[in-house]
Amino acid sequence: MTEMILPGRKLTRGFYLRPTLEVAPDLLRKTLVFHHPGGILAADIVETEAYIGEEDPACHAAVGRTARNDIMYAVGGHCYIYFIYGMYYCLNVVTERKGFPAAVLIRAAEPVAGQDIIAANSPGKSAYHTNGPGKLCRAFDLTRKENGLDLTGPQLYIIDRKNDAPRIGVSARIGVRHGGDKQWRFFDRDSPHVSR
Numbered sequence: 001m002t003e004m005i006l007p008g009r010k011l012t013r014g015f016y017l018r019p020t021l022e023v024a025p026d027l028l029r030k031t032l033v034f035h036h037p038g039g040i041l042a043a044d045i046v047e048t049e050a051y052i053g054e055e056d057p058a059c060h061a062a063v064g065r066t067a068r069n070d071i072m073y074a075v076g077g078h079c080y081i082y083f084i085y086g087m088y089y090c091l092n093v094v095t096e097r098k099g100f101p102a103a104v105l106i107r108a109a110e111p112v113a114g115q116d117i118i119a120a121n122s123p124g125k126s127a128y129h130t131n132g133p134g135k136l137c138r139a140f141d142l143t144r145k146e147n148g149l150d151l152t153g154p155q156l157y158i159i160d161r162k163n164d165a166p167r168i169g170v171s172a173r174i175g176v177r178h179g180g181d182k183q184w185r186f187f188d189r190d191s192p193h194v195s196r
Helices: 020-026 115-120 133-140
Strands: 031-036 039-052 079-084 088-094 102-113 156-160 168-171 185-188
Touching: 020 039, 020 102, 031 102, 031 133, 039 115, 039 133, 088 133, 102 115, 102 133, 102 185
Parallel strands: none
Antiparallel strands: 031 039, 031 156, 039 102, 039 185, 079 088, 088 102, 168 185
């Protein structure tokens, strides 16, 4: 059903097993798809950030393996959803080999399907309901219930719709106290949905 609505190829495990700094920019203009109880939601990814290993002070794995970050140690191609500031969920794509904790935070996306549900889930008057990691999860109704889902499975996944290649911008990560010198944020320079 989804493929008929949004033609494209689901990303395979191999896509996610590559180095995180390759996966993060390559996710731009790929399409996040979620089978929500109310219908299919989809959005083109326009902003990502990489977090790599226990030596990265901004990575959740910097404290070692815990119940919270355990899924980061799974084989690439799973989703890691965490709760932050007592109010926001954030969606990450686990990357690289099993046992090595790395992930890409999906910071922003452009809705392409299910806009009515996305709008209903998004309070406020802004047309850009997905221009931030917390906003994206709220709009898609993603919570810890979806944490650990296999992104090669049927419920939550990413497809390649052969969109035009973006003009990729690179910058330091946003809102990190440590590791702010790393230029590991990637974004579509032409998208109005990039977080501000």
